[in-house]
Amino acid sequence: xxxxxxxxxxxxLALLPFNFASHASDAGRDLFNQSCVACHSVQxxxxxxxxxxxxxxxxxxxxxxxxxxxxxxxxxxxxxxNIRSGGHxxxxxxxxxxDGDVIDESAVPQHPAVNAEQAKLLTSYLMQQRPKSELxxxxxxxxxxxxxxxxxxxxxxxxxxxxxxxxxxxxxxVSGPELYTAIDRLQPEYISSYIRSPELWDPKTLMPNRxxxxxxxxxxxxxxxxxxxNTQ
Amino acid sequence: xxxxxxxxxxLALFGxxxxxxxxxxxxxxxxxxxxxQCHGKNGDGWGVNAATMDVLPKDHTDTQEMITRTDADIFKxxxxxxxxxxxxNLMPNWDANMTDEEIKDLVAYVRSVCCAKESS
Numbered sequence: 001x002x003x004x005x006x007x008x009x010x011x012x013l014a015l016l017p018f019n020f021a022s023h024a025s026d027a028g029r030d031l032f033n034q035s036c037v038a039c040h041s042v043q044x045x046x047x048x049x050x051x052x053x054x055x056x057x058x059x060x061x062x063x064x065x066x067x068x069x070x071x072x073x074x075x076x077x078x079x080x081x082n083i084r085s086g087g088h089x090x091x092x093x094x095x096x097x098x099d100g101d102v103i104d105e106s107a108v109p110q111h112p113a114v115n116a117e118q119a120k121l122l123t124s125y126l127m128q129q130r131p132k133s134e135l136x137x138x139x140x141x142x143x144x145x146x147x148x149x150x151x152x153x154x155x156x157x158x159x160x161x162x163x164x165x166x167x168x169x170x171x172x173x174v175s176g177p178e179l180y181t182a183i184d185r186l187q188p189e190y191i192s193s194y195i196r197s198p199e200l201w202d203p204k205t206l207m208p209n210r211x212x213x214x215x216x217x218x219x220x221x222x223x224x225x226x227x228x229x230n231t232q
Numbered sequence: 233x234x235x236x237x238x239x240x241x242x243l244a245l246f247g248x249x250x251x252x253x254x255x256x257x258x259x260x261x262x263x264x265x266x267x268x269q270c271h272g273k274n275g276d277g278w279g280v281n282a283a284t285m286d287v288l289p290k291d292h293t294d295t296q297e298m299i300t301r302t303d304a305d306i307f308k309x310x311x312x313x314x315x316x317x318x319x320x321n322l323m324p325n326w327d328a329n330m331t332d333e334e335i336k337d338l339v340a341y342v343r344s345v346c347c348a349k350e351s352s
Contacts, residue, residue: 005308006297023256029339035300050262051261053265054261054264091268094268096272096274098274098276100282101278101282102280157321158321160321160322163281165272171284173281173285174271174280175269175270197328198328204329206265206266206269208313208324208329209327209328212325
């Protein structure tokens with residue numbers, strides 16, 4: 001049999017990393033279909049109805065690769081912690097008491113953990129899900145710094161984000177995801193894009209569009225960065 | 233005269249297109265999705281987020297308070313946010329989440345929570 005040419009050997013070597021990545025992504029897809037699809041979907045959510053959105057068991061992963069920081073995702077899958085106090089849709093876990101509505105924590109499902117190898121495969125597959133890259137390409141902000149007091153006031157009083165989200169010192173509302181780990185968890189362009197137009201990501205999002213300009217969005221991004229630095 | 237007839241016809245048609253019979257059932261679904269987090273599962277203003285808010289959300293079961301608000305006031309507060317009706321900025325604008333017709337459904341549901349006894 002004829003020895004492969006030098007060029008062919010070079011080409012094979014050059015493509016090797018892509019083969020590994022592709023293999024990991026395929027294995028991750030198989031693992032995802034086996035273990036995750038009972039709760040999560042990677043299907044296009046553009047035409048979802050509000051009823052369907054409220055019945056979802058877990059957040060869509062349709063655009064996971066545009067949303068998460070891969071390093072955080074891989075680490076989190078091994079040791080998941082709760083990001084939404086009341087789960088994906090808080091109302092399913094609300095108890096009405098004399099002191100007002102509270103989240104029944106015993107009713108909030110815990111996300112299953114996977115081993116390190118499985119986390120790597122799943123992360124590889126999920127980071128391939130990037131249907132909304134054009135939205136990220138419109139964002140050009142780098143998280144900076146802000147005084148925590150100014151940021152707290154902006155987040156809670158002026159913008160009202162703290163009504164639904166926990167910010168610095170884990171203080172704030174519980175119906176939305178906590179945001180004191182947002183900078184570790186999410187790509188900065190995703191954060192600014194989601195604040196700018198949440199409905200372009202999730203047509204039946206439960207988050208309002210406050211029609212913020214670039215400067216207002218930057219201030220929030222700086223705040224999330226500041227409180228993230230404070231919690232490390 | 234012709235112009236008058238045409239105008240009358242236009243207004244009749246335009247009015248017909250814009251007549252929306254509010255769907256209270258759909259309003260309830262929208263209320264569950266967007267309002268209960270602050271206004272409470274039963275609409276009493278004590279939603280899961282209320283405990284850490286600087287201004288308490290409106291109690292929609294308070295008939296005496298709610299009958300002082302017109303449907304147009306409630307519609308405006310939902311669509312444009314609390315600030316638009318001189319209330320708290322913590323009540324956000326929901327214009328990107330609901331169409332005008334959906335907001336009308338929601339207003340009808342809020343009316344059923346607050347004032348069903350009054351109107352019956």
